[in-house]
Amino acid sequence: MKPRTWVSSLLLFVGLSGKLSNTRIVPFVDPPDDLLQEERIILGPLDGVALTPEISRAGWTVTADSFQEGYPPINAIDVNTRTYWHSQYEPAVGLPHHITVDMTSVYLVNGVTYQPRQDGSSNGNIGQHQVLVSTDGSNYNLVAFGTWLDDSSTKTADFETIPARFIRIVALTEAGNRGPWTTEINVLNGAGFVPPLARQGLWGLTINFPLVPVAASLQPNSGRVIVWSAYSARTFGGDNGRTVTALYDPTAQMVTERVVTNTGHDMFCPGISLDANGRTLVTGGSSTQKASIYTPTSDTWASAPNMILSRGYQSSATCGDGRIFVIGGSWSGWEGGKDAEIYDPTTNRWSLLPGCPVAPMLTGDTEGVFRSDNHAWLFGWKNGSVFQAGPSMAMNWYATRGSGSQQMVGTRASDADSMCGTAIMYDAVAGTILTLGGSRNYQNSQASAAAHLITIGDPGTRPQVTKLGDMAYARIFHNSVVLPDGKVFTAGGQSVGAPFQDTNLQFIPEMWDPATTQFTQMTPNSTPRVYHSFALLLLDATILVGGGGLCDTCSANHFDAQVFTPPYLLNSDGSKASRPVIGTVSSTSVVPGSTITVTVNMPVTSMSLIRYGSATHTVNTDQRRIPLTLTPAGSNANSYRVTIPNDYGIALPGYWMLFAIDGEGRPSVAVTIHIRGP
Numbered sequence: 218m219k220p221r222t223w224v225s226s227l228l229l230f231v232g233l234s235g236k237l238s239n240t241r242i243v244p245f246v247d248p249p250d251d252l253l254q255e256e257r258i259i260l261g262p263l264d265g266v267a268l269t270p271e272i273s274r275a276g277w278t279v280t281a282d283s284f285q286e287g288y289p290p291i292n293a294i295d296v297n298t299r300t301y302w303h304s305q306y307e308p309a310v311g312l313p314h315h316i317t318v319d320m321t322s323v324y325l326v327n328g329v330t331y332q333p334r335q336d337g338s339s340n341g342n343i344g345q346h347q348v349l350v351s352t353d354g355s356n357y358n359l360v361a362f363g364t365w366l367d368d369s370s371t372k373t374a375d376f377e378t379i380p381a382r383f384i385r386i387v388a389l390t391e392a393g394n395r396g397p398w399t400t401e402i403n404v405l406n407g408a409g410f411v412p413p414l415a416r417q418g419l420w421g422l423t424i425n426f427p428l429v430p431v432a433a434s435l436q437p438n439s440g441r442v443i444v445w446s447a448y449s450a451r452t453f454g455g456d457n458g459r460t461v462t463a464l465y466d467p468t469a470q471m472v473t474e475r476v477v478t479n480t481g482h483d484m485f486c487p488g489i490s491l492d493a494n495g496r497t498l499v500t501g502g503s504s505t506q507k508a509s510i511y512t513p514t515s516d517t518w519a520s521a522p523n524m525i526l527s528r529g530y531q532s533s534a535t536c537g538d539g540r541i542f543v544i545g546g547s548w549s550g551w552e553g554g555k556d557a558e559i560y561d562p563t564t565n566r567w568s569l570l571p572g573c574p575v576a577p578m579l580t581g582d583t584e585g586v587f588r589s590d591n592h593a594w595l596f597g598w599k600n601g602s603v604f605q606a607g608p609s610m611a612m613n614w615y616a617t618r619g620s621g622s623q624q625m626v627g628t629r630a631s632d633a634d635s636m637c638g639t640a641i642m643y644d645a646v647a648g649t650i651l652t653l654g655g656s657r658n659y660q661n662s663q664a665s666a667a668a669h670l671i672t673i674g675d676p677g678t679r680p681q682v683t684k685l686g687d688m689a690y691a692r693i694f695h696n697s698v699v700l701p702d703g704k705v706f707t708a709g710g711q712s713v714g715a716p717f718q719d720t721n722l723q724f725i726p727e728m729w730d731p732a733t734t735q736f737t738q739m740t741p742n743s744t745p746r747v748y749h750s751f752a753l754l755l756l757d758a759t760i761l762v763g764g765g766g767l768c769d770t771c772s773a774n775h776f777d778a779q780v781f782t783p784p785y786l787l788n789s790d791g792s793k794a795s796r797p798v799i800g801t802v803s804s805t806s807v808v809p810g811s812t813i814t815v816t817v818n819m820p821v822t823s824m825s826l827i828r829y830g831s832a833t834h835t836v837n838t839d840q841r842r843i844p845l846t847l848t849p850a851g852s853n854a855n856s857y858r859v860t861i862p863n864d865y866g867i868a869l870p871g872y873w874m875l876f877a878i879d880g881e882g883r884p885s886v887a888v889t890i891h892i893r894g895p
């Protein structure tokens with residue numbers, strides 16, 4: 218039989234939805250005066266840019282690297298789903314393939330949809346891809362990349378609004394590796410475009426995933442991100458003994474798909490913790506007692522012993538001694554009584570902690586214990602303790618040695634139950650936690666804009682609670698990430714909690730500054746990030762914000778993530794600021810109390826350690842920040858000595874990102890530091 222090679226057709230749609238800008242900055246022609254005064258970042262020529270809701274296709278032309286006779290590129294934009302472009306297969310032309318649409322004038326564009334061929338064959342479905350746009354047909358900006366799911370559903374590359382005349386899709390792989398081919402395309406029209414301000418940050422590249430990324434964890438030392446959904450890329454339900462995952466490599470700008478079957482674990486709605494060796498422990502969820510461990514050094518998933526109790530929506534926290542504490546989780550299995558248990562990686566065993574009951578940390582949710590023991594705000598702390606800061610009004614200490622013990626230590630001032638709010642230990646030396654938003658009930662109740670600081674001392678002591686001024690926006694299902702300078706970035710969420718519905722959306726992120734305790738509004742994005750979304754700090758001090766949905770054919774599925782570049786990495790014109798570079802670190806494998814010497818290529822004024830993060834359902838118990846005190850190392854003007862706090866309760870074992878920050882607040886790319894377990 219003759220080998221055949223195909224690339225099927227693409228449909229480019231230009232759609233509507235308020236999107237903003239990003240990607241590489243190109244010079245602006247003739248900016249309006251008020252924009253200049255505001256130092257707006259100019260993305261390209263705006264004069265004469267069409268803002269019509271529908272972009273007429275009259276006169277559009279399409280070119281492709283090749284096509285099979287009878288399947289010309291024009292088929293990709295003819296609004297006829299039965300016709301398609303096909304790369305040449307007789308004789309075969311190899312990958313990559315590309316197709317470029319010329320809209321003949323510049324429009325504000327915020328996305329492209331691609332419809333694989335609809336004739337029943339999968340040959341030529343696009344897998345790995347890039348989406349590029351250009352105003353002049355010669356300088357192209359990458360706006361999105363990733364891997365699309367191998368099925369016939371219409372795929373979307375949503376990106377923040379950018380002026381474009383030419384749109385190019387590059388097919389790097391055929392989605393099922395059936396052959397070297399590729400296929401209809403629509404271009405989405407960006408409305409409501411406001412050029413961003415550098416001092417409010419920039420939304421950058423879109424990363425497309427072949428699944429809805431509901432959960433994520435950062436991998437040492439590579440800085441890659443593992444994301445996963447459930448047994449299915451687009452939906453969940455029951456225990457199907459497998460999980461669809463993907464690996465995002467920020468350096469290679471690649472997304473690779475993998476279905477994990479060997480642990481028999483449907484890892485939807487789990488607890489997640491990074492252990493002392495940087496492994497990701499995933500517990501419960503749809504497979505209610507199962508536990509799986511991902512080891513980055515070998516790139517393998519393996520089973521851990523089953524938990525003793527069935528759990529889903531529990532939280533877990535790595536303790537100072539390296540054990541992992543788990544509590545709550547009535548979303549899966551039976552309801553109620555989900556008292557704590559603890560996993561010891563050295564003995565590979567779970568033990569119940571009968572002295573650590575869940576009852577004192579329940580919220581008053583109208584749906585009862587099914588919801589009220591979900592998503593605890595846990596912090597491993599000194600002397601083997603875990604502090605539970607919420608989402609219940611009540612706060613508790615849990616001691617994890619022996620059979621455990623528990624002590625209630627008051628409430629968060631006047632704060633209400635704050636389910637699916639966020640809690641971030643932005644200063645572990647001071648023991649201070651910022652709490653943001655949430656709601657009394659998991660769903661259908663007004664979210665809160667409240668912000669509180671909780672400062673914890675020795676285990677068992679009453680924390681100090683301070684009510685701060687509110688956020689500008691009430692939020693539930695948002696995500697919060699601590700940055701190297703101690704600021705806390707919060708994005709997404711909705712003002713009334715409604716899982717699987719993109720309603721009452723908050724698109725304007727807020728940056729909290731510990732120096733002023735004030736919130737500053739950041740550049741809005743345009744993709745909803747609510748229930749089942751995540752955010753993680755990356756090694757380059759940008760933030761990955763993605764996911765949302767997992768509701769099959771609903772409109773709330775978001776198969777992507779976006780990078781937010783905080784203001785500290787930008788010049789006022791939006792170009793990348795120069796930043797310190799860490800040259801040498803005397804040791805990257807340390808224990809609490811270790812002093813290390815860090816040499817930077819320029820003077821810096823502060824350093825910090827931020828623990829690698831994992832995130833799902835607003836919970837990231839792994840992230841925490843240790844501000845470090847610099848002393849001159851003497852030998853070199855830009856060498857500094859820093860000492861890791863001498864307490865495993867503060868400096869939790871595991872992998873941390875070391876950042877050096879200059880006098881203008883610009884952080885280096887992180888060097889990874891391993892704090893070895895006891």
Ligand SMILES: *[C@@H]1O[C@H](CO)[C@@H](O)[C@H](O)[C@H]1NC(C)=O
Nearest residue numbers: 600601616617618619675676
């Ligand atoms: C550590 O915690 C245990 C209880 O788990 C307690 O008995 C002991 O006194 C604590 N040690 C210190 C130094 O606080």
Ligand SMILES: [Cu+2]
Nearest residue numbers: 485486749834
């Ligand atoms: Cu969920």
